[in-house]
Amino acid sequence: MKTKLVALCILLVGCGGKADKTQVRFATIGTGIQVCCLPFYLAQGLGYFGEEGLEVSVDGLAGGAKAFQAMIGGSVDVAVVNYVHNIQIAAEGQRIREFFVLGRQASNVLVVAPKAARRIARVGDLKGGTIGVTSPGGSSHFWLNREMAIHGIAEPDFHVVGIGTAATAIAAVESGRVDAASVVGGDHFPLVKRLPEAKVLVDASTPEGLRESYGSEAYANGVLSAKQEWLDRNPETAHRVARAVSRAARWMAAHKAEEIREHLPRNCRTPDVEVDLQVLRWGLAGPSVDGRMPPGAPEALKKYLDATLETVRNAKIDLAATWTNEYLPEAK
Numbered sequence: 001m002k003t004k005l006v007a008l009c010i011l012l013v014g015c016g017g018k019a020d021k022t023q024v025r026f027a028t029i030g031t032g033i034q035v036c037c038l039p040f041y042l043a044q045g046l047g048y049f050g051e052e053g054l055e056v057s058v059d060g061l062a063g064g065a066k067a068f069q070a071m072i073g074g075s076v077d078v079a080v081v082n083y084v085h086n087i088q089i090a091a092e093g094q095r096i097r098e099f100f101v102l103g104r105q106a107s108n109v110l111v112v113a114p115k116a117a118r119r120i121a122r123v124g125d126l127k128g129g130t131i132g133v134t135s136p137g138g139s140s141h142f143w144l145n146r147e148m149a150i151h152g153i154a155e156p157d158f159h160v161v162g163i164g165t166a167a168t169a170i171a172a173v174e175s176g177r178v179d180a181a182s183v184v185g186g187d188h189f190p191l192v193k194r195l196p197e198a199k200v201l202v203d204a205s206t207p208e209g210l211r212e213s214y215g216s217e218a219y220a221n222g223v224l225s226a227k228q229e230w231l232d233r234n235p236e237t238a239h240r241v242a243r244a245v246s247r248a249a250r251w252m253a254a255h256k257a258e259e260i261r262e263h264l265p266r267n268c269r270t271p272d273v274e275v276d277l278q279v280l281r282w283g284l285a286g287p288s289v290d291g292r293m294p295p296g297a298p299e300a301l302k303k304y305l306d307a308t309l310e311t312v313r314n315a316k317i318d319l320a321a322t323w324t325n326e327y328l329p330e331a332k
Contacts, residue, residue: 020053021055022053022240024056025059025077026057026058026078027058027066027075027081028058029061029067029082029165029222030060030063030165031267032166032185032187032190032268033185033283034165034184034222035105035185035186035279035282035287036102036103036105036286037102037222038102038287039245039252039288040102040222040224040248041268042252044058045263045264045265046247048244051244052240052241054244060267062135062165063139063140064138065085065136065141066135072089077226077230078226078230079226080223081139082223083098083221083225083298084301085139085225086322086323087305087317087319090318092315096227096322097225097322098223098224098293098322099224099238099323099324099328100223100242100327101221101222101291101294102221102287102288103220103221104286104287104288104294104297105210105287106204106209106210107184107185107204107205107283109184109187109202110144110183110202111181111188111198111199112179112199112200113178113179113195114195114198116176117198124151126148130160130161130177131144131158131178131179132162132172132173133182134162136161139184140183141182142309143182145308145309163178165185173191173195174195185279186282188200213304215304216297216304218296219294220323223323224241231327242328246289246290246328249288249290257280257281257284261277291325291329293323302317
């Protein structure tokens with residue numbers, strides 16, 4: 001009888017190990033590598049979340065807007081999205097806060113579909129055209145509106161459709177469903193390889209492109225964002241999430257693209273190793289190692305959104321309430 005009781009206790013302890021892990025639900029942008037989310041993906045692949053006592057679930061949604069909606073609706077706890085969404089949603093009175101900056105490099109690229117390449121040589125030629133974005137109301141849509149406005153084209157003068165990321169975006173461009181596509185995260189590499197006649201019109205990932213599109217080199221791309229009430233209830237969980245992602249960012253900074261790809265979750269890789277490595281090498285300049293908000297980035301991105309979003313332009317937004325460094329490892 002005593003032996004059976006000991007065995008039962010061992011079994012219960014073993015079962016309790018998993019039950020004791022804190023569950024955190026994430027929503028991310030699309031599928032594939034998506035360089036703005038790299039440290040987050042690596043924290044999964046390297047097992048750092050588990051080492052922090054976290055059991056994570058991840059939903060890859062069509063774009064940042066949908067990921068944010070999932071977080072606001074309560075189906076996930078944390079959204080892995082572009083920081084501009086924090087400013088946009090603050091204009092609507094929502095209390096959402098960024099607590100880890102994943103990347104400081106813009107990844108927006110405007111690509112012309114092969115079937116439209118002969119008649120579209122510059123951004124101005126897209127007037128009256130149909131342009132794909134990851135999801136309407138998402139960061140790729142905001143950037144497209146700003147880029148078109150720079151070239152004197154208002155939103156009523158072009159049509160926008162959602163095309164998602166990775167394979168669905170490529171299919172939309174290849175079929176001629178869209179004249180051009182506003183893509184993010186490195187999706188232009190597989191697109192141009194599959195469709196060599198596709199033309200890159202604008203690349204905001206370079207320092208020059210960043211200044212032209214966003215008006216500043218102070219930039220925050222992918223971030224971890226959560227409702228303020230979730231952060232208030234779960235400060236230790238937020239610390240552990242940030243610690244795991246920070247470890248992954250430091251690991252990534254010390255390793256080559258080949259090693260990084262090997263440790264990404266399977267759903268973040270494609271069968272085309274060459275393209276994956278292209279995307280990773282391109283994106284290695286952007287990740288943030290410390291997770292801190294770059295000085296001046298909130299103000300620069302608010303000004304960027306003001307140019308095309310009346311709701312943001314007319315709102316009184318407390319930018320300090322849209323981000324925080326207090327959950328970073330060194331802050332504890």
